[in-house]
Amino acid sequence: MKKFTTLFALLPFLLVAQSHEENIKKIYDETLTNSPIYETLRVLCKDIGSRLSGSPEAAAAVEYTKQVMESYDFDTVYLQPVMVPHWVRGSKEVARVVNSDIFGNYDMICTSLGNAIGTGEGGVLAEVIEVNGVEEVNQLGKKVEGKIVFYNRPMDPTLIQTFRAYGGAVGQRGSGASEAAKFGAKAVIVRSMTNRHDDIPHTGSLRYNPDYPKIPAMAISTNDADKLSALLKKQNDLKVYLESYGQQLPDVLSYNVIGEIKGSEFSNEIIAVGGHLDSWDVGEGAHDDGGGCMQAIDVLRTFKALNWKPKRTLRAVMWMNEENGLRGGREYARVAKEKGENHIAAIESDAGSFLPLGFSSTGTEAQRAKLQSWKDYFTPYGVWQFDQSGGGADIGPLKDQGTLLIGLRPNGQMYFNFHHTPADVFETVDKRELELGAASMAALMYLLSEEGLE
Amino acid sequence: MKKFTTLFALLPFLLVAQSHEENIKKIYDETLTNSPIYETLRVLCKDIGSRLSGSPEAAAAVEYTKQVMESYDFDTVYLQPVMVPHWVRGSKEVARVVNSDIFGNYDMICTSLGNAIGTGEGGVLAEVIEVNGVEEVNQLGKKVEGKIVFYNRPMDPTLIQTFRAYGGAVGQRGSGASEAAKFGAKAVIVRSMTNRHDDIPHTGSLRYNPDYPKIPAMAISTNDADKLSALLKKQNDLKVYLESYGQQLPDVLSYNVIGEIKGSEFSNEIIAVGGHLDSWDVGEGAHDDGGGCMQAIDVLRTFKALNWKPKRTLRAVMWMNEENGLRGGREYARVAKEKGENHIAAIESDAGSFLPLGFSSTGTEAQRAKLQSWKDYFTPYGVWQFDQSGGGADIGPLKDQGTLLIGLRPNGQMYFNFHHTPADVFETVDKRELELGAASMAALMYLLSEEGLE
Numbered sequence: 001m002k003k004f005t006t007l008f009a010l011l012p013f014l015l016v017a018q019s020h021e022e023n024i025k026k027i028y029d030e031t032l033t034n035s036p037i038y039e040t041l042r043v044l045c046k047d048i049g050s051r052l053s054g055s056p057e058a059a060a061a062v063e064y065t066k067q068v069m070e071s072y073d074f075d076t077v078y079l080q081p082v083m084v085p086h087w088v089r090g091s092k093e094v095a096r097v098v099n100s101d102i103f104g105n106y107d108m109i110c111t112s113l114g115n116a117i118g119t120g121e122g123g124v125l126a127e128v129i130e131v132n133g134v135e136e137v138n139q140l141g142k143k144v145e146g147k148i149v150f151y152n153r154p155m156d157p158t159l160i161q162t163f164r165a166y167g168g169a170v171g172q173r174g175s176g177a178s179e180a181a182k183f184g185a186k187a188v189i190v191r192s193m194t195n196r197h198d199d200i201p202h203t204g205s206l207r208y209n210p211d212y213p214k215i216p217a218m219a220i221s222t223n224d225a226d227k228l229s230a231l232l233k234k235q236n237d238l239k240v241y242l243e244s245y246g247q248q249l250p251d252v253l254s255y256n257v258i259g260e261i262k263g264s265e266f267s268n269e270i271i272a273v274g275g276h277l278d279s280w281d282v283g284e285g286a287h288d289d290g291g292g293c294m295q296a297i298d299v300l301r302t303f304k305a306l307n308w309k310p311k312r313t314l315r316a317v318m319w320m321n322e323e324n325g326l327r328g329g330r331e332y333a334r335v336a337k338e339k340g341e342n343h344i345a346a347i348e349s350d351a352g353s354f355l356p357l358g359f360s361s362t363g364t365e366a367q368r369a370k371l372q373s374w375k376d377y378f379t380p381y382g383v384w385q386f387d388q389s390g391g392g393a394d395i396g397p398l399k400d401q402g403t404l405l406i407g408l409r410p411n412g413q414m415y416f417n418f419h420h421t422p423a424d425v426f427e428t429v430d431k432r433e434l435e436l437g438a439a440s441m442a443a444l445m446y447l448l449s450e451e452g453l454e
Numbered sequence: 455m456k457k458f459t460t461l462f463a464l465l466p467f468l469l470v471a472q473s474h475e476e477n478i479k480k481i482y483d484e485t486l487t488n489s490p491i492y493e494t495l496r497v498l499c500k501d502i503g504s505r506l507s508g509s510p511e512a513a514a515a516v517e518y519t520k521q522v523m524e525s526y527d528f529d530t531v532y533l534q535p536v537m538v539p540h541w542v543r544g545s546k547e548v549a550r551v552v553n554s555d556i557f558g559n560y561d562m563i564c565t566s567l568g569n570a571i572g573t574g575e576g577g578v579l580a581e582v583i584e585v586n587g588v589e590e591v592n593q594l595g596k597k598v599e600g601k602i603v604f605y606n607r608p609m610d611p612t613l614i615q616t617f618r619a620y621g622g623a624v625g626q627r628g629s630g631a632s633e634a635a636k637f638g639a640k641a642v643i644v645r646s647m648t649n650r651h652d653d654i655p656h657t658g659s660l661r662y663n664p665d666y667p668k669i670p671a672m673a674i675s676t677n678d679a680d681k682l683s684a685l686l687k688k689q690n691d692l693k694v695y696l697e698s699y700g701q702q703l704p705d706v707l708s709y710n711v712i713g714e715i716k717g718s719e720f721s722n723e724i725i726a727v728g729g730h731l732d733s734w735d736v737g738e739g740a741h742d743d744g745g746g747c748m749q750a751i752d753v754l755r756t757f758k759a760l761n762w763k764p765k766r767t768l769r770a771v772m773w774m775n776e777e778n779g780l781r782g783g784r785e786y787a788r789v790a791k792e793k794g795e796n797h798i799a800a801i802e803s804d805a806g807s808f809l810p811l812g813f814s815s816t817g818t819e820a821q822r823a824k825l826q827s828w829k830d831y832f833t834p835y836g837v838w839q840f841d842q843s844g845g846g847a848d849i850g851p852l853k854d855q856g857t858l859l860i861g862l863r864p865n866g867q868m869y870f871n872f873h874h875t876p877a878d879v880f881e882t883v884d885k886r887e888l889e890l891g892a893a894s895m896a897a898l899m900y901l902l903s904e905e906g907l908e
Binding site: 033162195436 | 482486614616809834835836868871890
C-alpha cells in the first residue's frame with residue numbers, strides 16, 4: 001500500500017512527459033469545460049457587489065475569495081494585512097446648470113471623482129470655463145479664478161487601442177482639480193472617460209497636490225459634456241451649481257488575499273498572477289476587476305484539477321486598493337522584498353474580462369524575448385499580441401526586484417463602456433471570454449513554471 | 455471656371471499619391487469618427503425589427519436600405535427582384551413535458567425551427583427518445599417510430615472557434631426532422647445551438663427531404679434540454695406534448711438591394727461587399743445580419759466621404775433570404791453570370807458585428823496569396839487572421855465564376871449567445887466594434903480596387 005501511495009504522489013511530475021502543446025490544450029479544455037469562475041464571479045458581483053477599499057463589501061470580498069481558494073485545497077491561503085484609505089461618496093450629488101438661456105436650469109448626470117472632497121451644504125455656484133486639458137488651465141492661469149473649470153478633452157476615437165485614448169485624456173481627471181485650484185478655481189467638472197456618447201457617468205481617482213487647496217471634482221456624462229460645451233459657445237456666463245459630500249475617513253485595516261501552490265523543484269522562484277479585489281463604489285466591479293481576480297484563482301485551480309505539481313511556486317493574489325491608493329500592490333512588493341522572496345514573474349489581469357488577445361510586458365530584453373518566444377503556443381487560441389510593453393498597476397511595485405511584469409491584454413474596445421460606472425455589472429461579462437482569459441494566463445503560468453526565465 | 459471644374463474632377467485620383475498605409479489610416483479614422491452606421495443599424499433594428507423573407511418588415515428593410523444608399527449619392531442604387539419563400543410561425547408554440555414523476559407537467563422554452571410545419575390543433579403527444587445526432591437515429595432505425603426524437607448533441611465547448619462547434623452540432627437541426635421521419639418518428643425537438651446554458655431558444659432552418667413525411671420540429675433551450683435529458687435517465691416513458699402552427703405560404707416577390715460606385719479605370723471588374731437583409735422572425739437581426747448590411751453600405755460611403763474614386767467598380771449588396779432559402783445569393787450570381795459581369799472578389803460580413811480579427815477566403819492559390827500578402831496593412835488594427843478558408847453563404851454561388859470569396863471574421867465567442875434568438879438585438883452591438891468591421895472591409899475593398907487580383 002505504501003508503494004502505491006508513493007507512486008501516486010509521483011504522478012503529477014509526469015506532466016513533463018507530454019509536449020507543451022498537449023499540456024496547454026489540456027489547460028484550455030479544462031477551463032472551457034469545468035471552470036467555476038463564471039459562477040464565482042456572479043457571487044462576487046451579485047451577492048457582494050461593489051467593494052471600495054474600506055467598505056464592508058471589500059471585507060466580505062476578502063473573506064469570500066479566501067474561502068474559494070481554501071475550497072480548492074491550495075497549499076497555503078492567507079491574508080496579508082494592509083492599511084487602506086477609506087473614501088466615502090456621501091448620499092447626494094448635484095451638478096446643475098442654473099441659468100441656461102435655452103433650458104433654464106437642468107441637472108446633469110454626474111458622479112464625484114474618487115478621493116474628492118464634497119462641496120458640503122450650500123454647494124458651489126460659479127461660472128463655468130471650458131478647457132481642453134490641464135495644459136490649457138496653465139495657459140489661462142488666473143482667468144480660472146473663482147470659476148468652475150470644465151475639463152472636456154475627449155478620448156481620441158481614432159486610436160485603435162482604447163487604453164491609449166484613455167491615457168491621452170485621463171490626466172485632466174487625475175490632476176485637473178489641483179491644477180485648477182492652483183489658480184483659484186472653485187471646483188472642476190470633468191468629461192467622463194469613454195469614447196461613447198451616452199448618459200453614464202464615469203468616476204475614478206483624482207490625486208490632490210498637497211501644495212494647493214482641495215476643491216470638489218465631479219465627472220459628468222459625455223452627453224451632458226457635449227451639451228454643456230454647446231451651450232457655453234452661445235452663453236459664456238453660464239453658471240453651474242455643484243453639491244456633493246465625498247470625504248476621506250481614517251484608514252482601515254484590510255488585506256491582500258493570497259493562495260499558493262508550492263513549487264516541486266524551484267520552490268524559491270515565485271510566479272504571481274492576480275487582479276485587484278477592490279472596485280469603485282458604483283456598479284459591481286465585474287470587468288474592473290472581479291473577473292481578473294476570479295481568473296487568477298482559476299489559474300491555480302486548473303493545476304489542481306489536472307493534478308499537476310508545478311516546478312515553481314505559483315501564487316494567486318487579490319490585491320486590495322488598486323483604485324484609490326495602490327496600497328495593496330505596494331505592500332505586497334514591500335513584504336516580498338523584506339522576506340527576500342524571488343518573484344521571477346508577475347501577471348496581472350486588470351483590463352476587463354474580454355477576449356484575450358495577448359500579453360504585454362515590462363522587463364529585461366532577455367526576459368521579454370523568452371516570453372515572446374512562446375507566442376506560437378498561443379496563436380491557436382487567438383492570443384497573438386506579445387510585443388506591447390506594459391504590465392499592471394498592482395504588480396508595478398515589483399519592478400525594482402527584477403520581476404518580469406506581464407499584463408493580460410484583452411479586447412479593449414468595450415472596456416470604457418463600463419469602466420468605473422454603474423454599468424460595470426456581471427451581465428456584461430461573457431462566460432467564454434472570461435474563461436479564455438483564465439486559460440491563457442494558466443498556459444503562461446505553466447510555461448513560466450516549467451521553463452523559468454533563465 | 456471650366457479649368458477649375460476639370461481640376462476638381464481630377465482630385466479623387468490623387469489618392470494613389472499616398473501610401474496604402476496612409477490611405478488605410480484615413481479609412482479607419484473616417485469610420486471611427488464619422489460613420490453613421492450605429493444609428494442606421496438602430497433604425498433597422500428598432501424601427502423595423504425582425505425581417506423574415508416575405509414579411510412586411512423585410513419589404514420595409516428593402517426600402518430603408520435603398521433610401522440610405524440613395525442619400526449617399528452612390529452612382530447607382532437599384533433593386534434586383536427575387537422570389538422568396540414565405541414561412542410563418544403562427545401564434546402559439548407549446549413543448550410540454552406531461553408526465554414527469556418529479557415535476558408533473560411543465561412547459562419548456564421552445565421555438566419552432568424555420569420552415570417547419572406545425573402540429574396544428576390537437577398537437578403531437580408521444581414518448582421521447584434522446585439521441586446524440588442523426589447518426590444515432592439511423593442506428594436506432596424503427597425504434598424511433600411513433601416517438602418524438604430529442605436531438606441533444608451539444609456544441610463542443612473545447613473548440614476555440616465557435617463556428618466549428620456549431621458546424622459539429624447543427625446537422626441535427628438541419629436534417630434531423632427528415633432523418634427521424636424516415637423511421638416513422640412523429641416530431642423532433644432539438645437542443646438549441648449555443649455553448650451557453652440558458653433559457654433562450656434558438657431557431658434556424660431545417661430542410662425537409664422530399665422522400666419522407668414532413669414532421670414538426672422545435673428547438674428547446676439548453677437549460678430545458680439538460681433538464682429533459684436528466685429526467686429521461688430516470689424515467690424512460692416520459693411524454694412530451696407539442697403544439698405549433700408553422701406553415702409555408704406561397705412565394706413572395708422581394709429584392710436584393712444594390713448600391714454601386716463605378717470604377718474609374720477597370721469598371722468591368724466588380725468587387726461586391728455585403729450582408730443579408732433578412733433575419734429570423736425573433737429578435738431584431740442585429741448581429742445576424744443587420745450589422746453586416748450596414749457595414750457593407752458604409753464601405754462605399756467611406757469612399758464617397760473621402761472623395762475617392764475607386765479604380766474598380768464597388769458594390770454594396772443586401773442579399774435577401776439567406777436564412778431560409780438563399781434565394782437572393784443565388785439570384786445575384788445567376789444574374790451576374792447572365793450579364794457576363796466579372797466579380798473579381800466578394801466580401802461578406804455575416805458572422806456578427808463583433809471585433810474584427812481577420813478575413814477567411816476561398817479561391818485559387820494565387821488569389822488567396824495576394825489577399826494574404828496584404829496582412830501587414832491590417833495588423834495595426836488588430837486584424838491578423840488571414841489563413842482560414844471560408845467566405846459567406848450569400849457569396850457562395852459566385853464561386854463557379856472564379857470570384858475570390860472573402861468572409862469577415864470577427865470574434866466569435868459571443869455570437870451563439872444571440873444567434874437566431876430574441877436576444878439578437880441592437881443593444882448587444884458595440885459601436886466601435888461595428889465600425890472597426892466596416893473599416894476593415896473598406897480597407898480591403900480599397901486594396902482590391904487599387905491593386906486588383908492579377
